[in-house]
Every structure is written in C-alpha cells, then in structure tokens.
Amino acid sequence: MSVFYKNIAMRGRVAQRGPARIVGLVLSVLLLLVLGYFQAPTLGFDFAGIYVVVLIAALPAVVLMGRKSIAALWLFLAVLFGAVVFLTSAPILHANAYYKMLGTETPANFHDALPPIDIEQAPLVSQDMALQAMQKRLSEIASLGSQVAVGTPVKQLVKDKLVWVAFLEHSGFFKWFADGATPGYLVVSAHDPADVKLVMELDGKPLKLRYLQSAYFGDYVERHAYLSGNTTVGLTDFEPEIDDNGVPYYVGTVYEHKVGFSGSESSGIITVNAVSGEVKRYKMGAEPAWVDRIQAEEFILEQMQDRGEYVHGYINLNNEGRLRVDGVLDLVYGSDQRPYWVGGMTSKGKNNGLSGFYFVDSRTKVVRWFKVPSVSQDTAAHAVENVNPEKHYKATNPLPFLVNGAPTYVMALRDVQGVSRAFGMVDMRNNQIIGVADTLNATLRSYQSKRSSNRVAADIGTEAREMAVKGAVVRIAAEFRNNQTMYYITLNTGDKTLGTIFTGSSDLSEELVLTRPGDKVELSYSDSNTRVVGMSKFHNTDIPGVE
Incomplete structure (x- = not known):
C-alpha cells in the first residue's frame, strides 16, 4: 500500500515540475531579451559580455528545472568561462602583450609637438569653466533653462578655432517622453569663456536633437548605433562633436580585443547624426577630417599605465623602472594643430616629479616620448x-x-x-x-x-632652438619688476624694423644698462611665436673695450 502512495506522490511532483520548467524557460528567454536590449552586448567570440548575459539569463531555467545535472552543467560552464578569460587575458600571463599595446614610441623633444604660446588665443578655458559659461547662457532663457540640461563639454577644433561643444540634453525621463528632442547645442571659445553661442538653427531650419546620451530606449544614441547593424563590433566612448558646417554628431570608437577578452584597441569610429539618426562606420584612416577623437581616452590611459607597469614583466618586486600616469590625460593641440592625448609619467609610489610625457596622436595613435624630468x-x-x-x-x-x-x-x-x-x-x-x-x-x-x-x-634649456640676430637698437626702455630692472628692445636689421620685442635683465648682461638707441647689438633668443621674447645672450658691439 505504501508503494502505491509513493508512486502517486512522485507522479504529482513530476506533474508540478512541468509548468515550472515552462515558466523557467519563458523567464530565461524574457531575461535574455531584456538584458540583450539594455546591456547591448557585443556579439563577438572575444567579448565577454554576451557570455555573461547568457549565463545570467539561464539562471531562472536552471533553478526551476530542479535537476542537479542541469545545475552542475551551468556551474561547469560558468567556471569554464572564467578559466578561459583568465588564461587568455590575465596580465600575469600576458604582461608583455599588454606592455606592447601602446605601440612603438619615438623619443623626441618638446619642440616637435608642444605649441608655442599664443597670447591672443591661448586655450586656457577649462572644461568646468566652459560648463559654467554654458549654464549661465542657458539660464538667461527662462523658457529653455527649465526644460533641458547642458551635456558634458568636449574640446575640439572647428574651422581652426579651438572650442568647447556641449549638446542640450534631456533633464529627465518625462522631459524626454514629452519633448522627444532638444533644440540645439552650445559652443564656448577655449580662449574666452565670454564667447558663448547657443546654436538652435542650421541652414535656417530649427535644430531637433533626438539621438542623445540622455534619451531612452531606441533614442539612446549608443543603443541606436548598436541596433543599426553594429551588434558584432565593440562600441564605446561616444562624445559630441560638430563638423565644420555645424552639424551635430555623436562620435563613438569602434574597437576590438588584442589580448584574449581584453587589450582593447581602437579600429575605427562610428558617427551618429544627432538630428536624423544616420549612422556611418569608418575604418581607421578613412575618418572625416573634422573628427578629433578616434583613439578612445580610456584605451590610451590604460595602455600608458600598462607600458609603465610591465616595463620589466609582471613580477618586479623592486619596482625597477616602473612608471605610472600622473593625474588625468589632457587633449592638447600641438604646433601642427593635431590633437594629442598628453600624459605625464612619474615613478611608482609618491613622487612630485615627472620622468617625461607621452604625446599620443588621438587620430593616428603615433606615440612620442619626451624624456624631460619635470615637476608634476x-x-x-x-x-x-x-x-x-x-x-x-x-x-x-x-x-x-x-x-x-x-x-x-x-x-x-x-x-x-x-x-x-x-x-x-x-x-x-x-x-x-x-x-x-x-x-x-x-x-x-x-x-x-x-x-x-x-x-x-x-x-638647462639645451633643447631650445636658438635664433641669432644682429641690428641697430631702435628703442630701449626699462621697467622695474620683481625687484629687478627689465629692459625692452626693438631692432632694425638694416632692411626692416622687427616687430619682435626682446627683453632681458641686467643679470643677463651689464651692457643692457649702457645701451642706447642706434647702438649695434647682437643677441640670441629661443624660437617662439610670441611678440615679446626673452633673450638668452646679449652683446653691444658699440661699447668701447668690449669685444
């Protein structure tokens, strides 16, 4: 009799498991779709995201199946995945590969890349100063300031002028749901924070920015780019940029992995028209000329860190030769008007000095190393x-x-x-x-x-490019500054009067004190595009007894 009742109970449990298994499968499928939509994992064999999504989505089915064999298989696959990631990607096993990620570096001096200071157009407006100027401009329009928010300003070169650009973003979900688009973007000069422009029209038509970082569902710019035929490539670092005609875009980096499931390397870009939603993908080297950021900042920073960390392999108990990036990277436009990611490198541990700088072209990834000991x-x-x-x-x-x-x-x-x-x-x-x-x-x-x-x-300025000039003094004047007398001189070289003003103190040469207009002089100075330059040598050939 007891066997009879046991059989009935077993059949009841089996009957109950049937609906549970169906519910588990349905939940897993729904979870896979939800995670796939919101997480947008790259559908590539060397991207871990898709494996993580599948393992998480499978959990409801594994639990509700009620079979130990299924649970054991899930656990085995999870451990196997972790082992594969470790063996193919762990720095302890691939330190040399990570060290080489930055690429070949070319030793150089600062004059190869550092831009000479332009006093009239020095780009000293920082990101937070630009953001403050933009927010102030937006607040002046009462009907607009309460509707939208200023996005993150991004520095870029537009028609040979360095500016900060930020798109107007939705201030929340309900604003996005009600409006669907924002009315433009802001531009601030990198030289003058008072030079602010709110662009709300283009070619006489009002701007409607729909595909944004603050949008939701299909209007979210990264998801829109992903679902526009780019599910099999890595996408990251979407930043606002405008072309030379003022058309607003989001520019993202297309990347691949070079070391197992890691070692991210830029392989191109993707542009999303913030108004129309048009998506275009470009291979490395075929990008539009107006795009400044092709090499993702996060990748370059990581590769600089790896270059300094694994200089002598993973195991380096004495920290011999190890360097680290000091602070954050900055985007600096060099004397060739090209954008460079600049990172100062300092020795491992606490240090107030730098060993040198990396300049990495943000378009081509050409790497230059300036070994100049300097303060941080x-x-x-x-x-x-x-x-x-x-x-x-x-x-x-x-x-x-x-x-x-x-x-x-x-x-x-x-x-x-x-x-x-x-x-x-x-x-x-x-x-x-x-x-x-x-x-x-x-x-x-x-x-x-x-x-x-x-x-x-x-x-110590031995790497400076010294220029020499001879001529007659046209004007000379003195100014007392910082507890010393500074002399300012203009010269005529015989065929013309130079527009450059040469300056120096009596510590440089006692002859400056005795120099008068008309005297013949010889001087040296460092090459610069500033109007006022400091002299490194000075000699008045008209002073008797001085050779």
Whole structure:
C-alpha cells in the first residue's frame, strides 16, 4: 500500500515540475531579451559580455528545472568561462602583450609637438569653466533653462578655432517622453569663456536633437548605433562633436580585443547624426577630417599605465623602472594643430616629479616620448596658487606650452565662484620660476623676468632652438619688476624694423644698462611665436673695450 502512495506522490511532483520548467524557460528567454536590449552586448567570440548575459539569463531555467545535472552543467560552464578569460587575458600571463599595446614610441623633444604660446588665443578655458559659461547662457532663457540640461563639454577644433561643444540634453525621463528632442547645442571659445553661442538653427531650419546620451530606449544614441547593424563590433566612448558646417554628431570608437577578452584597441569610429539618426562606420584612416577623437581616452590611459607597469614583466618586486600616469590625460593641440592625448609619467609610489610625457596622436595613435624630468602638474598648480594664498585662487589643469622656447605649464586661476581672475606660468623643470598676473600678457612679462634672472633656467634649456640676430637698437626702455630692472628692445636689421620685442635683465648682461638707441647689438633668443621674447645672450658691439 505504501508503494502505491509513493508512486502517486512522485507522479504529482513530476506533474508540478512541468509548468515550472515552462515558466523557467519563458523567464530565461524574457531575461535574455531584456538584458540583450539594455546591456547591448557585443556579439563577438572575444567579448565577454554576451557570455555573461547568457549565463545570467539561464539562471531562472536552471533553478526551476530542479535537476542537479542541469545545475552542475551551468556551474561547469560558468567556471569554464572564467578559466578561459583568465588564461587568455590575465596580465600575469600576458604582461608583455599588454606592455606592447601602446605601440612603438619615438623619443623626441618638446619642440616637435608642444605649441608655442599664443597670447591672443591661448586655450586656457577649462572644461568646468566652459560648463559654467554654458549654464549661465542657458539660464538667461527662462523658457529653455527649465526644460533641458547642458551635456558634458568636449574640446575640439572647428574651422581652426579651438572650442568647447556641449549638446542640450534631456533633464529627465518625462522631459524626454514629452519633448522627444532638444533644440540645439552650445559652443564656448577655449580662449574666452565670454564667447558663448547657443546654436538652435542650421541652414535656417530649427535644430531637433533626438539621438542623445540622455534619451531612452531606441533614442539612446549608443543603443541606436548598436541596433543599426553594429551588434558584432565593440562600441564605446561616444562624445559630441560638430563638423565644420555645424552639424551635430555623436562620435563613438569602434574597437576590438588584442589580448584574449581584453587589450582593447581602437579600429575605427562610428558617427551618429544627432538630428536624423544616420549612422556611418569608418575604418581607421578613412575618418572625416573634422573628427578629433578616434583613439578612445580610456584605451590610451590604460595602455600608458600598462607600458609603465610591465616595463620589466609582471613580477618586479623592486619596482625597477616602473612608471605610472600622473593625474588625468589632457587633449592638447600641438604646433601642427593635431590633437594629442598628453600624459605625464612619474615613478611608482609618491613622487612630485615627472620622468617625461607621452604625446599620443588621438587620430593616428603615433606615440612620442619626451624624456624631460619635470615637476608634476599638481606641484605646478600648487606653486601658482601659493603666490597669493590670501585670494584662495584655484588653478585649472596646467597645460604644456613653449614659452620662449622653454617647456612651461600655463593655467588660469579662478576665484571661489569659478570666475577666471588671473593666470600663471611655471617652468616645467623648475617650479621656482613662476609668473602670476591679472592678464596673460602681464603673466608672460613676469615669467620672462624670472627666467631672465635665473641663469640655471637659461642653461638647462639645451633643447631650445636658438635664433641669432644682429641690428641697430631702435628703442630701449626699462621697467622695474620683481625687484629687478627689465629692459625692452626693438631692432632694425638694416632692411626692416622687427616687430619682435626682446627683453632681458641686467643679470643677463651689464651692457643692457649702457645701451642706447642706434647702438649695434647682437643677441640670441629661443624660437617662439610670441611678440615679446626673452633673450638668452646679449652683446653691444658699440661699447668701447668690449669685444
């Protein structure tokens, strides 16, 4: 009799498992669809996302199946996947591959890439200063300021002018649901934060930006790009850019893996027209000329870190030769008007100095290494902030420029409200040589005065391109600054009067004190595109007894 009842109970449990299994399968399929839609995993064998989605989606079916064999198989596949990822991607096994990811580096000096400072157009407006200017402009339009938000500003070159660009984004889900699009974008000059433009029309037609980072479902720009025939390639780093005609796009990086499931490497870009939604994919080297960011910042930063970390393999107990990236990367436009990711490298551990800089072309990934021992950006910023500590100024991220042939950090100084109040210059190799003033021109004069009185600063600039000139003095004037007298000279070379103003102190040459208009002089200076340049040598050939 007991056997009879046991058979009935067993049949009941089997009957109950049938619906549970169906429910489990249905839940797994639904979960797979939901995760696949919202997570948008790359459908590639060397991308881990799709395997993770499948394993997670399979869980309801595994649990509700009620079979130990199915659960054991799921667990085995999960462990197998983890083992494959580790064996093919772990740095401890592939340190050399990660070290090589950055590519071949070419040793060079700063004059190959650093842009000479342009006092009239120095791009010292930081991202937060640009964002503040954009938000202020938006708040001036009451009907608009409460409807949309300013997106993240991105620096780019538009028609040879360096600007910050940010799209107007939805302020929330219900604003997106009600409006469907935003009415334009903002542009701020990287030189003057007061130069702000709100672009709401293009070719006489109102702008309607639909495909945005703040949109939802099919309007979310990354999902839209993914579902437009790009499910099998890696997509990342979508940033707003405008072309030379002002058409707004999101530009994303297409990438692949070079070390198992890791070692991300840019292989092209994808553009999404923020208005029409048109999606185009470009291979490396075939991108439109207006696109500045092809190499994803996150990849370059990771590869710089790996280059410094695995210089002598994974196991390096003494940290011999190990370097790390100091701070964050900055996008700097070089003397060739090309964009470069710039990262300062410092030795492992706490260190206030840099061993050198990497300049990586953000379009072609050409890598240049500048082995110039220098102070860190934080050290330079603190040095400038401490010139007038009572004012509580905060420096923007210092940018590297050539000032009179010397590699120099240049930055803006802001008050507690974030308004630019002054500027600072710091010699990258000697943070005791500082210039701070209310205007950039005055800062340059102060900095030149400090450099002129510091012979060590002049002597260590061996990589500077020295220029020599002879001529007659047209004008000479003196100015007392920083407890010393600075002399300013203009020359006539015989056929024309030079527009350059040469400056130096009596510490450079006692002959400056005796020089008069009409005297014949010979001088040297570092190649620069600034109007006022500091002299490295000075000789008055008309002074009797001086050869």
